[in-house]
Amino acid sequence: xxxxxxxxxxxxxxxxxxxxxxxxxxxxxxxxxxxxxxxxxxxxxxxxxxxxxxxxxxxxxxxxxxxxxxxxxxxxxxxxxxxxxxxxxxxxxxxxxxxxxxxxxxxxxxxxxxxxxxxxxxxxxxxxxxxxxxxxxxxxxxxxxxxxxxxxxxxxxxxxxxxxxxxxxxxxxxxxxxxxxxxxxxxxxxxxxxxxxxxxxxxxxxxxxxxxxxxxxxxxxxxxxxxxxxxxxxxxxxxxxxxxxxxxxxxxxxxxxxxxxxxxxxxxxxxxxxxxxxxxxxxxxxxxxxxxxxxxxxxxxxxxxxxxxxxxxxxxxxxxxxxxxxxxxxxxxxxxxxxxxxxxxxxxxxxxxxxxxxxxxxxxxxxxxxxxxxxxxxxxxxxxxxxxxxxxxxxxxxxxxxxxxxxxxxxxxxxxxxxxxxxxxxxxxxxxxxxxxxxxxxxxxxxxxxxxxxxxxxxxxxxxxxxxxxxxxxxxxxxxxxxxxxxxxxxxxxxxxxxxxxxxxxxxxxxxxxxxxxxxxxxxxxxxxxxxxxxxxxxxxxxxxxxxxxxxxxxxxxxxxxxxxxxxxx
Numbered sequence: 001x002x003x004x005x006x007x008x009x010x011x012x013x014x015x016x017x018x019x020x021x022x023x024x025x026x027x028x029x030x031x032x033x034x035x036x037x038x039x040x041x042x043x044x045x046x047x048x049x050x051x052x053x054x055x056x057x058x059x060x061x062x063x064x065x066x067x068x069x070x071x072x073x074x075x076x077x078x079x080x081x082x083x084x085x086x087x088x089x090x091x092x093x094x095x096x097x098x099x100x101x102x103x104x105x106x107x108x109x110x111x112x113x114x115x116x117x118x119x120x121x122x123x124x125x126x127x128x129x130x131x132x133x134x135x136x137x138x139x140x141x142x143x144x145x146x147x148x149x150x151x152x153x154x155x156x157x158x159x160x161x162x163x164x165x166x167x168x169x170x171x172x173x174x175x176x177x178x179x180x181x182x183x184x185x186x187x188x189x190x191x192x193x194x195x196x197x198x199x200x201x202x203x204x205x206x207x208x209x210x211x212x213x214x215x216x217x218x219x220x221x222x223x224x225x226x227x228x229x230x231x232x233x234x235x236x237x238x239x240x241x242x243x244x245x246x247x248x249x250x251x252x253x254x255x256x257x258x259x260x261x262x263x264x265x266x267x268x269x270x271x272x273x274x275x276x277x278x279x280x281x282x283x284x285x286x287x288x289x290x291x292x293x294x295x296x297x298x299x300x301x302x303x304x305x306x307x308x309x310x311x312x313x314x315x316x317x318x319x320x321x322x323x324x325x326x327x328x329x330x331x332x333x334x335x336x337x338x339x340x341x342x343x344x345x346x347x348x349x350x351x352x353x354x355x356x357x358x359x360x361x362x363x364x365x366x367x368x369x370x371x372x373x374x375x376x377x378x379x380x381x382x383x384x385x386x387x388x389x390x391x392x393x394x395x396x397x398x399x400x401x402x403x404x405x406x407x408x409x410x411x412x413x414x415x416x417x418x419x420x421x422x423x424x425x426x427x428x429x430x431x432x433x434x435x436x437x438x439x440x441x442x443x444x445x446x447x448x449x450x451x452x453x454x455x456x457x458x459x460x461x462x463x464x465x466x467x468x469x470x471x472x473x474x475x476x477x478x479x480x481x482x483x484x485x486x487x488x489x490x491x492x493x494x495x496x497x498x499x500x501x502x503x504x505x506x507x508x509x510x511x512x513x514x515x516x517x518x519x520x521x522x523x524x525x526x527x528x529x530x531x532x533x534x535x536x537x538x539x540x541x542x543x544x545x546x547x548x549x550x551x552x553x554x555x556x557x558x559x560x561x562x563x564x565x566x567x568x569x570x
Contacts, residue, residue: 052569052570053259053260053261054259054260054261054262054263054569055259055261055262055263055282055283055550055567055569056262056263056265056280056281056282056283057079057262057263057264057265057281057282057283057284058264058265058266058267058272058275058281058283058284058285059076059079059264059265059266059267060266060267060268060269060285060416061076061266061414061416061445062076062240062241062242062266062445062446063076063077063079063080063238063244063264064076064077064445064446064449065077065221065224065225065238065240066218066224067080067081067084067224067225067227067235068081068204068217068220068223068224068227069081069085069137069201069202069203069204070137070140070141070146070148070150070201070204070217071147071148071217071218071224073148073149073449073453073489073491074445074449075466076264079264079560079561080235080244080246080264081202081227081229081231082231082560082561082564083231083232083233083246083262083561083564084124084227084229084231084233084234084235084246085202085203085204085227085229085230085231086100086101086202086203086229086230086231086232087100087101087198087199087200087201087202087203088100088101088102088104088115088117088134088197088198088199088203089101089102089104089194089195089198089199090199090562091199091469091558091559091562092562093554093556093559093562093563095469095558095559097194097195097198097199099118100199101117101118101121101129101203101230101253102115102116102117102118102134102198103115103116103118104116104194104198106194109189110186110189110190110193110512111185111186111187111188111189112183112184112185112186113183113184113185113186113193113194113197113198114181114182114183114184115131115134115181115182115183115184115198116180116181117129117130117131117134117180117181117182118180118253119180120253121230121253122230122251122253123205123207123208123228123229123230124228124229124230124234124249125205125208125228126251127205127207129203129205129230130179130180130206131176131177131178131179131180131181131182132176132179132206133203133204133205133206134176134182134203135174135175135176135182136204136206136209136210137201137202137203137204137206138153138154138157138171138174138184138197138201139163139170139171139174140204140209140214141153141154142154142155142157142160142161142163142164142171143163143164143214144163144164144165144166145213145214145215145216146214146215147214147215147217147218147487147488147489148489149475149481149489149490149491150201150475151164152472152474152475152478152480152481153196153197153200153201153475154171154197156186156187156188156190156193156509157171157172157173157174157184157185157186157187158171158172158173158185158186158187159171159172159173160173172185173185173186173187184197188510189510189511189512190509190510191470191472191508191509191510191511191512191517192468192470192472192509195468195469195470196468196470196472199469200468200469202229202231203230204229205228205229205230208223208228209223225238230249230252230253231249231252232248232249232252232254232256232257232564232565233246233247233248233249233257233262233564234246234247234248234249236261241266242265242266243263243264243265243266244263244264245261245262245263245264246261246262246263246264247260247261248260248261252565254565255565257564257565257566257567258552258565258566258567258568259567259568259569262564262567265281267281267284269288269289269416269418272284272286272289273289273293273296273297276297276300276302276545276547277296277297277300277302279547282546282547282550282569283544283545283546283547283550283553284544284545284546285542285543285544286304286543286544286545287309287350287419287540287541287542287543288418288419288420288540289543290348291348294543294545297545301548302545302546302547302548303545303546303547303548303550304543304544304545305543305544305546305555306350306541306542306543306544307541307542307555307556307557308359308360308361308539308541308542308557309351309359309539309540309541309542309557310359310466310467310542310557310558311464311465311466311539311540312354312357312359312464312465312536312537312538312539313354313420313423313462313463313464313537313538313539313540314354314462314463314464314465314534314535314536314537315337315411315427315460315461315462315534315535315537316452316458316460316461316462316463316493316494316533316534317330317333317459317460317494317533317534317535318456318458318459318460318494318495319494319495319496319497319533320456320484320495321459323407323409323459324459326388326389327530327531327532328384328385328387328388329384329385329388329390330531330532330533331374331381331384331532332380332381332382332384332385332388332434333381333431333434333436333532333535334374334532334535335374335375335376335377335378335380335381335384336376336378336381336430336431336433336434336436337376337426337427337430337431337535337537338376338426338430339353339354339374339376339535339537339538340353340375340376341376342423342426342537342538343538346419346422346423346426347419347538347540347541350540350541350543351538351539351540351541352538352539353373353537353538354536354537354538354539355371355372355373355374355525355529355536356371356525356528356529356536357465357473357476357477357525357528357534357536358467358471358473358521358525359467359471359539360539361539361557362467362471363471363514363518364471364517364518364521364522365525366521366522366525366526370522370525370526371525371526371529372529372530376430378433378434381434382434382435385399385407385434385435385436389401389402390407390435392435397432397435398435398436398437399434399435399436406437407435407436407437408437408438408439409436409437409438409439409459409460410438410439410440410441410458410459410460411424411427411428411438411439411440411441411459411460411461411462412441412442412443412448412451412452412458412459412460412461412462413440413441413442413443413448413461413462414442414443414444414445414448414462414463415442415443415444415445416445419540420462421442423462423537424440424442424462425440427462428440438460448461449489452493453489453490453491453493454486454487454488454489455486455487456483456484456486456493456495461493463493468558469558471521472505472508472509473505473521473524474505474506474509475491476491476492477492477496477501477505477524477528478492478501478502478505478506479492479496479497479498479499479502480502482495482496482497483495494533494534496528496531496533496534498527498531500527501524501527501528504520504521504523504524504527505520505524507520508520508521508524542555542557544560547569549569549570550567550568550569550570551567551568551569551570552566552567552568553567
């Protein structure tokens with residue numbers, strides 16, 4: 001799971017991712033001539049004829065530069081890492097887990113997972129990938145100095161908590177058998193173990209990172225901007241705010257990628273239609289474009305594909321602040337915002353309202369009728385505010401508490417996506433109707449992450465939250481995933497702390513019975529739905545546009561880049 005803002009984004013209001021997950025509005029720049037698509041005339045047949053050795057992928061925001069798989073916290077960095085690093089297992093087109101860097105076996109009791117690396121896998125610097133690299137990667141996630149969001153993936157391993165608490169020097173449940181074999185032992189069955197350990201987390205090189213204290217990893221700007229992975233592409237050039245250029249790795253264990261260069265270019269939604277048609281870019285997320293623009297692309301021969309996204313959009317409230325600690329206040333805010341209208345007008349119906357912190361298309365999402373839908377009700381909202389002690393005592397249109405302090409808050413949100421930017425003033429106007437004064441603050445994405453995620457300096461914010469294939473909400477919603485410490489980028493950004501919700505999430509991870517997990521997640525969703533720590537807005541569909549000359553590009557939910565080494569542009 002990643003909170004992105006994927007916090008993700010290129011959809012609507014985003015962070016993941018992430019890993020959770022959309023901020024840059026400057027037009028950036030163009031790749032140098034040596035790396036740009038060969039100059040071609042615009043064509044109505046597929047948007048031009050880009051150079052056969054280069055695919056240009058549009059980003060709406062520049063990567064933040066956290067190009068390290070264990071630290072990554074936004075969608076754009078994450079995309080680059082998908083090309084430059086690799087995982088032990090992978091997903092096929094149907095989201096089945098299949099061998100990738102390694103073969104695997106799982107014990108009958110679901111507590112022991114063994115990986116055997118394939119022969120001949122190399123890091124980009126030529127060093128061999130070994131079982132020691134695998135063990136190092138997952139031990140790092142539990143290191144006492146680790147500040148990233150992945151500890152939840154390994155805390156179920158034997159001895160992980162002891163290591164995390166400084167009571168051991170490694171995770172007991174990770175054993176290197178030989179150069180190519182590593183064994184993971186869980187304290188009890190861990191439902192998403194195969195996906196979290198095998199398919200969702202990239203391996204990092206021990207020889208690059210072992211001599212740097214893990215607490216200092218986030219400061220290694222040079223290393224993160226020249227990442228050494230074992231994926232199909234090597235980072236060639238990173239021009240901040242403009243583009244990232246990748247080049248095929250000739251020694252990739254599956255064979256050299258079919259397209260030599262991939263460029264991630266910072267683009268702009270005001271110009272993306274023309275850029276696609278003119279062949280200046282080859283692939284773009286156009287989820288936020290209006291129907292008429294999408295139709296113009298299709299009329300010009302650009303391919304368009306739509307599918308359910310992995311990101312839900314939300315407005316977080318800082319539960320550390322007294323003003324948001326009364327659940328009636330949070331419910332009032334939720335009742336004031338017409339989310340159905342947002343889907344209808346801003347998304348043009350391409351998405352759905354979200355009532356729970358799971359994706360509506362997930363098997364774990366509660367059935368209809370279980371959750372309060374919070375249909376817009378301004379009278380209900382005003383009544384809840386009054387019950388919480390907030391009334392307009394001086395007739396100025398803004399509610400005050402008993403001490404006469406006005407309900408004034410700031411809503412921070414990232415720039416770069418038109419739909420998201422339109423959403424903020426709608427929320428501002430909606431809350432004004434119930435007497436809450438909202439100041440809007442649009443920010444560059446990296447700055448937003450720093451203030452909101454790292455330093456907890458916010459009242460309210462707009463972001464997005466992305467899920468992995470297994471809908472484990474613990475990294476974002478568990479009390480252990482929150483922090484009040486400045487500089488600690490915990491993914492439970494709003495600081496939601498509910499012991500009962502913690503218990504249910506823990507129980508759901510300890511059973512492999514899908515039916516039992518579904519009931520537990522229903523219980524969890526009901527709690528969050530009632531507590532309203534965030535205003536859960538909607539889950540937009542993803543719409544991708546791409547040059548008709550590209551072959552083997554098959555984006556889908558959870559699987560945008562699964563076969564990136566096989567993309568071909570004619």
